[in-house]
Amino acid sequence: MADFSIVARKGSIAPEAELDQSSPIRILPGEKMSKSVRWDETRASEIIGAHASLDGAALPVLHALREEFGFIPDDAIPLVASALNLSRAEVHGVLTFYHDFRRAPPGRHILKLCRAEACQAMNAPILSRDLLAKLGIDWGETTPDGALTVEGAYCLGLCMCSPSGLYDGEPIGRLDAAKLEALIQEARRS
């Protein structure tokens, strides 16, 4: 990936002291973005079955499906409901309550922009607004060429270098218009 003067790339650039240790959300070294693969009902049923006996299985099942496919389509709802003896409305409620459960396949790259307070105070709302307008998409949507999905996040533990984001899981600090433009170009190239 091109060098965007990233302040907080995991395990390489950011000194630990630069990260906000007070945040309850940690960026784990080596954490990877899940890849989006084609929805496969047989594979989904296997995953659901492997987690169905857990206490409060709905969340582990949905997390496992997201991990495998990168998104959770509506087709998953009846499968999960049937396996866990829940109503479809209950599964739908869980699925839509949590922002992390993407409902459609993401683009080739995923940019998460922090929308929480510290980043808000450092111009994040204007940067986000301008980026989305430039791309012609809204939060959670993907550019028509499939290059980039832009999602919101709520404190990434990078408050000390806000405004912050994640590009394909890599923390990026001190975002500005130039860095975002570089990310767009990078996403379109690869």
Ligand code: FES
């Ligand atoms: S508010 Fe903490 S990283 Fe944005």
